[in-house]
Amino acid sequence: xxxxxxxxxxxxxxxxxxxxxxxxxxxxxxxxxxxxxxxxxxxxxxxxxxxxxxxxxxxxxxxxxxxxxxxxxxxxxxxxxxxxxxxxxxxxxxxxxxxxxxxxxxxxxxxxxxxxxxxxxxxxxxxxxxxxxxxxxxxxxxxxxxxxxxxxxxxxxxxxxxxxxxxxxxxxxxxxxxxxxxxxxxxxxxxxxxxxxxxxxxxxxxxxxxxxxxxxxxxxxxxxxxxxxxxxxxxxxxxxxxxxxxxxxxxxxxxxxxxxxxxxxxxxxxxxxxxxxxxxxxxxxxxxxxxxxxxxxxxxxxxxxxxxxxxxx
Amino acid sequence: xxxxxxxxxxxxxxxxxxxxxxxxxxxxxxxxxxxxxxxxxxxxxxxxxxxxxxxxxxxxxxxxxxxxxxxxxxxxxxxxxxxxxxxxxxxxxxxxxxxxxxxxxxxxxxxxxxxxxxxxxxxxxxxxxxxxxxxxxxxxxxxxxxxxxxxxxxxxxxxxxxxxxxxxxxxxxxxxxxxxxxxxxxxxxxxxxxxxxxxxxxxxxxxxxxxxxxxxxxxxxxxxxxxxxxxxxxxxxxxxxxxxxxxxxxxxxxxxxxxxxxxxxxxxxxxxxxxxxxxxxxxxxxxxxxxxxxxxxxxxxxxxxxxxxxxxxxxxxxxxxxxxxxxxxxxxxxxxxxxxxxxxxxxxxxxxxxxxxxxxxxxxxxxxxxxxxxxxxxxxxxxxxxxxxxxxxxxxxxxxxxxxxxxxxxxxxxxxxxxxxxxxxxxxxxxxxxxxxxxxxxxxxxxxxxx
Numbered sequence: 001x002x003x004x005x006x007x008x009x010x011x012x013x014x015x016x017x018x019x020x021x022x023x024x025x026x027x028x029x030x031x032x033x034x035x036x037x038x039x040x041x042x043x044x045x046x047x048x049x050x051x052x053x054x055x056x057x058x059x060x061x062x063x064x065x066x067x068x069x070x071x072x073x074x075x076x077x078x079x080x081x082x083x084x085x086x087x088x089x090x091x092x093x094x095x096x097x098x099x100x101x102x103x104x105x106x107x108x109x110x111x112x113x114x115x116x117x118x119x120x121x122x123x124x125x126x127x128x129x130x131x132x133x134x135x136x137x138x139x140x141x142x143x144x145x146x147x148x149x150x151x152x153x154x155x156x157x158x159x160x161x162x163x164x165x166x167x168x169x170x171x172x173x174x175x176x177x178x179x180x181x182x183x184x185x186x187x188x189x190x191x192x193x194x195x196x197x198x199x200x201x202x203x204x205x206x207x208x209x210x211x212x213x214x215x216x217x218x219x220x221x222x223x224x225x226x227x228x229x230x231x232x233x234x235x236x237x238x239x240x241x242x243x244x245x246x247x248x249x250x251x252x253x254x255x256x257x258x259x260x261x262x263x264x265x266x267x268x269x270x271x272x273x274x275x276x277x278x279x280x281x282x283x284x285x286x287x288x289x290x291x292x293x294x295x296x297x298x299x300x301x302x303x304x305x306x307x308x309x310x311x312x313x
Numbered sequence: 314x315x316x317x318x319x320x321x322x323x324x325x326x327x328x329x330x331x332x333x334x335x336x337x338x339x340x341x342x343x344x345x346x347x348x349x350x351x352x353x354x355x356x357x358x359x360x361x362x363x364x365x366x367x368x369x370x371x372x373x374x375x376x377x378x379x380x381x382x383x384x385x386x387x388x389x390x391x392x393x394x395x396x397x398x399x400x401x402x403x404x405x406x407x408x409x410x411x412x413x414x415x416x417x418x419x420x421x422x423x424x425x426x427x428x429x430x431x432x433x434x435x436x437x438x439x440x441x442x443x444x445x446x447x448x449x450x451x452x453x454x455x456x457x458x459x460x461x462x463x464x465x466x467x468x469x470x471x472x473x474x475x476x477x478x479x480x481x482x483x484x485x486x487x488x489x490x491x492x493x494x495x496x497x498x499x500x501x502x503x504x505x506x507x508x509x510x511x512x513x514x515x516x517x518x519x520x521x522x523x524x525x526x527x528x529x530x531x532x533x534x535x536x537x538x539x540x541x542x543x544x545x546x547x548x549x550x551x552x553x554x555x556x557x558x559x560x561x562x563x564x565x566x567x568x569x570x571x572x573x574x575x576x577x578x579x580x581x582x583x584x585x586x587x588x589x590x591x592x593x594x595x596x597x598x599x600x601x602x603x604x605x606x607x608x609x610x611x612x613x614x615x616x617x618x619x620x621x622x623x624x625x626x627x628x629x630x631x632x633x634x635x636x637x638x639x640x641x642x643x644x645x646x647x648x649x650x651x652x653x654x655x656x657x658x659x660x661x662x663x664x665x666x667x668x669x670x671x672x673x674x675x676x677x678x679x680x681x682x683x684x685x686x687x688x689x690x691x692x693x694x695x696x697x698x699x700x701x702x703x704x705x706x707x708x709x710x711x712x713x714x715x716x717x718x719x720x721x722x723x724x725x726x727x728x729x730x731x732x733x734x735x736x737x738x739x740x741x742x743x744x745x746x747x748x749x750x751x752x753x754x755x756x757x758x759x760x761x762x763x764x
Contacts, residue, residue: 158547235564240535
């Protein structure tokens with residue numbers, strides 16, 4: 001297989017992962033103008049919750065019991081159930097942490113300077129990181145089983161686990177659903193109105209507080225889903241959120257803060273450039289993401305899909 | 314007003330109590346020897362290295378204080394004085410650690426410091442220990458630069474440095490695969506990864522100059538995603554992959570590479586893999602070559618001291634000790650041996666004291682605590698027994714330990730990763746002699762020194 005094809009596949013897989021971890025961050029920024037550093041902790045919480053919940057599912061033999069219950073030929077049911085447990089962990093994290101953070105802290109900060117909000121979410125990130133250590137300790141957790149459940153496929157001389165296809169599919173589905181909601185539904189139009197002008201939207205009778213509440217909860221859920229989907233590929237341990245938020249932030253900035261298509265394009269760009277660096281010039285790997293960021297920001301200081309901002313008088 | 318007045322009276326009383334109690338604390342603590350223990354309690358190095366080191370240190374101190382350690386370490390604490398630990402988290406980088414170190418000396422008033430897993434922290438702390446004149450034992454960090462680029466009076470390292478990882482690893486690999494034609498590397502993109510790969514390629518170019526490097530992957534520390542690196546390794550077709558990945562990065566790499574069949578095509582050498590082995594059941598291929606920078610952990614030969622460490626660690630942690638536990642054990646036992654030797658020498662020197670006029674004063678001096686300088690004099694060049702065998706302080710003008718090392722191959726049996734085909738390498742085969750820089754020694758053909 002040509003190296004170029006390997007770069008393309010590796011790049012797209014990495015891009016899918018990047019998009020999944022970055023989409024919640026850009027959604028929250030787009031609607032609420034909050035650069036949520038605590039997104040990294042939501043990612044960690046998702047990974048830990050999935051490792052605990054799905055880890056329990058596997059260690060207690062529920063997977064094998066489901067396979068045995070439905071008999072040979074129906075393993076798919078047990079596989080789907082396993083991924084369902086992971087998704088459930090992400091949803092639970094989103095449903096608990098999202099409302100708690102939004103109602104408990106952020107709503108008192110609305111209208112304050114963006115920098116203040118960054119500091120607030122950064123403080124929250126530090127608190128949550130320590131909380132994770134208190135709850136789960138510092139020993140790493142493993143959830144490797146789901147990575148191999150779907151088997152693998154060969155392209156030329158390379159083998160890839162089908163789990164990578166799942167990541168790709170999830171990224172496409174999340175992107176498509178969010179795009180559809182924004183463009184085609186009443187709720188999407190309300191969201192766009194709030195994005196455009198919060199005060200004017202409130203004056204039109206839109207419950208901005210509710211929009212913020214729902215957006216933050218969905219964003220938290222997406223962050224946790226990123227963690228849950230990553231858990232089978234890594235060793236879940238303290239500090240994974242810090243690495244991730246930096247990358248997610250880079251992707252969101254390259255794409256243009258708050259832009260969904262921007263995040264998608266940036267993820268693909270970064271994914272491909274990084275894969276090319278690894279294959280052709282491994283010593284540039286560390287630098288590749290920031291090289292893309294620097295070039296894009298020199299040409300377009302507000303990112304690829306930045307919109308013209310109307311100055312309010 | 315009344316409740317307020319009562320409250321202020323209570324506050325005044327409380328403050329007075331605290332004020333009285335504060336000066337009393339050092340007086341109470343005078344009998345014990347305070348040791349600052351610095352190890353990772355958070356961050357990626359906590360799980361595989363920092364926490365096992367802390368658990369081992371606590372178990373050792375409890376056992377030493379109870380006088381339950383085997384001979385020659387059966388005296389309680391250090392020479393009869395109980396040991397008190399002050400534990401500090403190593404996370405946060407070298408600048409923070411320098412501040413923490415100063416704090417340990419000036420505010421916590423520790424007598425000795427035992428610590429540091431990160432080479433960056435060791436390099437930063439050594440000159441500060443020298444400046445503050447406090448005996449500091451580096452217990453785990455690997456860089457040979459500490460004593461090859463500088464000379465210290467107050468700093469010791471009771472564990473052999475990292476040169477042996479590459480030297481013994483390459484010797485072992487070439488014994489298993491004498492016809493090796495091509496190899497690759499995957500190491501983290503920071504000092505440790507670069508040094509490890511530089512040592513490895515230097516050793517290979519001496520021992521097997523015709524072997525080619527197919528690719529050298531340098532992912533970011535904590536990268537988490539290794540898909541492209543695994544593809545690049547697979548496509549470059551090496552017979553063996555060298556890796557100094559550790560902790561979570563190593564585990565993530567193994568979890569992602571195993572299902573892709575990378576290790577069906579290429580063998581693997583993990584120079585720092587020992588602490589993670591028990592967690593990688595099902596995700597480490599049989600035949601992986603693993604080392605532990607010294608005959609530590611599963612490599613440790615049977616002895617009374619080894620049995621003691623395994624027993625107290627197992628009781629504390631619930632699982633067998635890995636190499637950081639052995640490193641910290643060597644630090645405490647080395648320090649104890651030096652302290653007690655200094656004490657004994659002090660008493661022996663004072664024996665012909667009948668001629669002295671003030672006998673009481675002379676007795677107090679002779680049986681008092683040895684000074685830091687006296688402990689240093691006893692520590693320099695000391696040979697002592699550790700749970701993994703003899704440790705000789707023979708490099709760095711008697712401040713750097715040397716030890717032989719061991720390598721072995723993994724085999725998973727009944728849900729447990731075992732190391733088989735273990736081979737021990739004596740000091741002269743894996744360590745440069747005194748006064749020779751590691752890289753120069755490697756490039757000069759690895760000539761055995763005299764020990």
